[in-house]
Amino acid sequence: xxxxxxxxxxxxxxxxxxxxxxxxxxxxxxxxxxxxxxxxxxxxxxxxxxxxxxxxxxxxxxxxxxxxxxxxxxxxxxxxxxxxxxxxxxxxxxxxxxxxxxxxxxxxxxxxxxxxxxxxxxxxxxxxxxxxxxxxxxxxxxxxxxxxxxxxxxxxxxxxxxxxxxxxxxxxxxxxxxxxxxxxxxxxxxxxxxxxxxxxxxxxxxxxxxxxxxxxxxxxxxxxxxxxxxxxxxxxxxxxxxxxxxxxxxxxxxxxxxxxxxxxxxxxxxxxxxxxxxxxxxxxxxxxxxxxxxxxxxxxxxxxxxxxxxxxxxxxx
Numbered sequence: 623x624x625x626x627x628x629x630x631x632x633x634x635x636x637x638x639x640x641x642x643x644x645x646x647x648x649x650x651x652x653x654x655x656x657x658x659x660x661x662x663x664x665x666x667x668x669x670x671x672x673x674x675x676x677x678x679x680x681x682x683x684x685x686x687x688x689x690x691x692x693x694x695x696x697x698x699x700x701x702x703x704x705x706x707x708x709x710x711x712x713x714x715x716x717x718x719x720x721x722x723x724x725x726x727x728x729x730x731x732x733x734x735x736x737x738x739x740x741x742x743x744x745x746x747x748x749x750x751x752x753x754x755x756x757x758x759x760x761x762x763x764x765x766x767x768x769x770x771x772x773x774x775x776x777x778x779x780x781x782x783x784x785x786x787x788x789x790x791x792x793x794x795x796x797x798x799x800x801x802x803x804x805x806x807x808x809x810x811x812x813x814x815x816x817x818x819x820x821x822x823x824x825x826x827x828x829x830x831x832x833x834x835x836x837x838x839x840x841x842x843x844x845x846x847x848x849x850x851x852x853x854x855x856x857x858x859x860x861x862x863x864x865x866x867x868x869x870x871x872x873x874x875x876x877x878x879x880x881x882x883x884x885x886x887x888x889x890x891x892x893x894x895x896x897x898x899x900x901x902x903x904x905x906x907x908x909x910x911x912x913x914x915x916x917x918x919x920x921x922x923x924x925x926x927x928x929x930x931x932x933x934x935x936x937x938x939x
Contacts, residue, residue, distance in 0.1 A: 633916050634929040637909040640751040646855040650677050652939035653833055653932060658702060658709045658722045660835035660849050661692075663863065665739045667708060676834070677852045679712050705731035706738070726793055726829065733829075733837065733845060736818035740847070740863035742888045746895060747859045752834075752852035753932075754902040755860055759828060759836055759848075760928060762787060762796065762921035768901050772894050776804040776840075777826065787924060792832035792931040794924045800824045800841065808841040815880055817843040818867040830924065832931055843867075846891060856906060862895060864888055 639645045654677035661667075661674060661683065671684040681694045683701070692699040692710045700711040702719030704727055709719055720727050748755065758764070762785060765773040778799035787796040800808070805824045811817065821842035830836040838846040849861040866884055868876075918926050 630920060631918050631926060633918050634926070634933050635753070637912045637916070640753060640906060640909045641855050643855050646751075646852070648936055648939075649932070650679075650852065652936045654852070655679065655712045656716065656939075657833055657935070658700075658711045658719055659833070660831065660847075661708045661710050662849070662861075663734075663737055663740060663847075664690075664703060664706045664708050675851070676710070676712075681710065681712070683708070683710070705734035707734050723793070723831065725790055726795070726831065729829070730831075732820050733839065735820060736867035736869070737845060737865050738867070740865050741884050742864040744862045744864075744888075744892070745859055746862065746899065747853070747857065748899045748902060749856055750858055750899070750902040750906040751856055752850050752858040753928075754905055755850050755858055755898070756830070756833070756836070756928060757925045758898055758902050758905075760794070760830060760922070760924035761919075762924075764828075765798065765826075769894055769897055772890065772897065775801065777801055789923060789927055791927060793830060794927055795827060795829045796924070797825050797827040800826055805841075808843065811883065812841075812843070815872075815876060815883070816869045817841075818869040819843050820845075830928075832928065844887060860895065860899075862891070864891060 659676050661676065666672060667683045667690055668685055671682050674681055674683055679694060681692045681699055683690055683692045689703065690701045690708065692701050694712060700714050702709045702711070704719060704723055707730055711719075716722070723730060758768070761767075765777055778801050781798040785796070785798065788794060808824065812819075819842040820839070824841060827839045828836065829839075834850040836848045836850075838848070843866065845865040845867070847861075847863040847865070849863075851859040851861060853859060864884070864887065866880065866887065868880070872880055
């Protein structure tokens with residue numbers, strides 16, 4: 623395997639940015655208020671007005687004749703759709719949603735095509751800065767270092783030699799081949815359930831959409847949507863929406879089997895999230911005691927992209 627040539631660098635963001643109130647306020651004011659934010663699946667808002675709080679901004683999203691409207695007190699936020707994904711921009715101005723999501727608009731529409739509703743939704747609150755939740759998932763070796771007994775065994779053992787992340791400034795994606803045992807599991811599942819697959823490769827993919835949205839997919843079938851919600855400098859929530867879409871209505875027996883599979887998959891996903899939260903919490907505590915600048919290694923280019931984007935947006939205001 624050829625060693626990575628990307629140099630080690632000093633992070634753009636200092637330790638203090640992960641707990642300082644003034645920095646948190648600037649991020650909410652200069653980034654979250656002016657950027658397209660993932661709100662949820664379209665179906666969640668089709669039945670009537672739904673209240674939602676994103677980065678401390680309360681809004682009411684309701685269906686209207688020409689789509690959806692998001693009211694924030696006396697003002698109205700922009701609403702945009704990409705397939706079955708609904709995004710809001712609290713303060714108007716800037717690129718369209720399609721321009722903002724480039725080059726991933728088409729992929730997001732493909733992934734969301736059969737996501738009528740989430741099969742399971744959970745909200746997990748963690749005593750960490752919101753950036754920690756994002757950065758935790760963006761290093762190339764995340765599965766191999768954080769999830770050694772849960773996520774890593776599902777990957778092909780030779781994935782690192784073939785791994786090439788996609789980097790597009792604010793947004794990025796990585797992918798691994800699934801291991802042989804996991805491929806057998808998903809193929810057997812596909813033989814028993816009419817899975818609605820958005821692609822037919824035996825892969826795991828992780829797609830990050832700046833600043834608050836990342837997606838994990840398995841086998842082109844299971845889709846896990848993660849919405850990061852900053853609450854305070856050292857408090858954030860992770861909204862986890864797990865989907866296993868099917869291509870036709872299920873029989874009674876298939877529904878029971880689908881439910882059993884979902885319970886097992888969600889239980890495993892909750893273990894993975896708990897591992898993430900534990901690592902983020904330790905990192906959060908560590909920031910308070912750090913006396914030297916940190917470093918970003920050769921496999922943390924996506925973290926650097928995230929930090930660069932965040933700093934540029936704050937500096938531009």
